[in-house]
Amino acid sequence: MTQVTQLQPRSTATFRALKCKECGAEYEPKAIHVCEFCFGPLEVAYDYSTLRRTVTRQSIQAGPHSIWRYRPFLPVETNQPIDVGTGLTPLVQAHRLARRLGLNKLYIKNDAVNMPTLSFKDRVVSVALTRARELGFSTVSCASTGNLANSTAAIAAHAGLDCCVFIPADLEAGKVMGTLIYSPTVMAVQGNYDQVNRLCSEVANTHGWGFVNINLRPYYSEGSKTLGYEVAEQLGWHLPDHIVAPLASGSLFTKIYKGFREFVEVGLVEDKPVRFSGAQAEGCSPIAQAYREGRDFVTPVKPNTIAKSIAIGNPADGVYAVDIARKTNGNIEAVTDAEIIDGIKLLAETEGIFTETAGGTTIAVLKKLVEAGKIDPDETTVVYITGNGLKTQEAVQGYIGEPLTIEPKLDSFERALERSRTLERLEWQQVLV
Amino acid sequence: MAVKVLIPTPLQKLTNNQATIECDGTTIAELLESLEQSCPGIKTRLCDESGELRRFVNFYVNSEDIRFLDGANTPLKDGDEVSIIPAIAGG
Numbered sequence: 001m002t003q004v005t006q007l008q009p010r011s012t013a014t015f016r017a018l019k020c021k022e023c024g025a026e027y028e029p030k031a032i033h034v035c036e037f038c039f040g041p042l043e044v045a046y047d048y049s050t051l052r053r054t055v056t057r058q059s060i061q062a063g064p065h066s067i068w069r070y071r072p073f074l075p076v077e078t079n080q081p082i083d084v085g086t087g088l089t090p091l092v093q094a095h096r097l098a099r100r101l102g103l104n105k106l107y108i109k110n111d112a113v114n115m116p117t118l119s120f121k122d123r124v125v126s127v128a129l130t131r132a133r134e135l136g137f138s139t140v141s142c143a144s145t146g147n148l149a150n151s152t153a154a155i156a157a158h159a160g161l162d163c164c165v166f167i168p169a170d171l172e173a174g175k176v177m178g179t180l181i182y183s184p185t186v187m188a189v190q191g192n193y194d195q196v197n198r199l200c201s202e203v204a205n206t207h208g209w210g211f212v213n214i215n216l217r218p219y220y221s222e223g224s225k226t227l228g229y230e231v232a233e234q235l236g237w238h239l240p241d242h243i244v245a246p247l248a249s250g251s252l253f254t255k256i257y258k259g260f261r262e263f264v265e266v267g268l269v270e271d272k273p274v275r276f277s278g279a280q281a282e283g284c285s286p287i288a289q290a291y292r293e294g295r296d297f298v299t300p301v302k303p304n305t306i307a308k309s310i311a312i313g314n315p316a317d318g319v320y321a322v323d324i325a326r327k328t329n330g331n332i333e334a335v336t337d338a339e340i341i342d343g344i345k346l347l348a349e350t351e352g353i354f355t356e357t358a359g360g361t362t363i364a365v366l367k368k369l370v371e372a373g374k375i376d377p378d379e380t381t382v383v384y385i386t387g388n389g390l391k392t393q394e395a396v397q398g399y400i401g402e403p404l405t406i407e408p409k410l411d412s413f414e415r416a417l418e419r420s421r422t423l424e425r426l427e428w429q430q431v432l433v
Numbered sequence: 434m435a436v437k438v439l440i441p442t443p444l445q446k447l448t449n450n451q452a453t454i455e456c457d458g459t460t461i462a463e464l465l466e467s468l469e470q471s472c473p474g475i476k477t478r479l480c481d482e483s484g485e486l487r488r489f490v491n492f493y494v495n496s497e498d499i500r501f502l503d504g505a506n507t508p509l510k511d512g513d514e515v516s517i518i519p520a521i522a523g524g
Contacts, residue, residue, distance in 0.1 A: 022489070035443070036446075036478075038487060039443070039490050040489055202518070297488055319488070
């Protein structure tokens, strides 16, 4: 076992080591992500007694308007992290969606407007690149389904780090362009995400790069805890009763849980049971299948769904997600591509939030759980919307209306308005009125 | 009969820092035995107490996950490439 050395004396770090989630072996907090002994994933271990003494609600509220107000809970040593205004996204009470579904206390945590690249990935990347810089990396990289590539390229540009990202070759155009604009090197791999991921695991240690979701993964994934902290703070320092979140690798789900537990542990919120429910697309639902069949292992699948951002057939944290859903009395459900599109539209039409396919999946699963009586109408329920619909426009093309084309004349407008009110949408779509 | 095996960084201490080694075996199970011969101790890293592959270890034969093939009984032939990948990440 590697001996754990002390961090720099000047450091303000509150974490002390990396610890194997399976066998408990501890390692120095370097750029490693797997246990040498059992191959289990490594996780950052903190000194909670210090945090309990030093962190208060007031000290957090006095911090920056970003995820860095929770810096003592994040695995970086510096007091000058890369802060591009990531986090503190709106927690919106969703009155109209709630009424439509028959719920009373529904909230949307809206990371579709997270900064700078409009997905929750900006949280994990801000943490990963801050740590990458501390560990001396000058080039950062990632295996991505799109959102992570956007975020890594953008924040690397801001921080002046070189960047090389790997994506599946068939990604949505918006996600490719939203990466290329920052001028990283982009490798479009002819294969699915799991193949991209395997390739990156093979590449990871050959060029001395910091791969945010491979050798920096223990630090990177901690960034998702801020989705738990923010919801607790935004609910007036209370935990919700039930959360619904998308499941890809399962990491986000487990880190929201860890975030809530840490706030309880250090005395920032009162302890109470929170139910955790996860959402997958049927075309890639290895975690939902394991949950449904009562298994404690996840069998990989080959993805086939429009929800590309969550299409991970071999999810690294799948077993931990299953475990959390079970022990919190939650659920894991899967929905079809058609239901995902309806979910995107339902959220847009009721709350004015345009989410991508992962968000559509989450809303569709919320609806399915409500209809099955698996969400109590009086539970304070928080739904995590993690990405922006403008990046996946292909998904809804052909499923939404079209503009009424008119001449620049009052009577043309009046006629069009009349038709729009009296005719079915399909009838007027085709016609120049 | 030779099969090329890609060794992940955490196991390279057992392979004299070699990232690839040549091994024999007509199945993954046989390959594991052959690996153990040339790199003593490696099998207990890859397999749990009951001899099953650990749940966080991924084996690929010519880029295909052996869980889509025949698991530990997946056949190997001359010139195949076997990749061992520890738990990986996400999105």
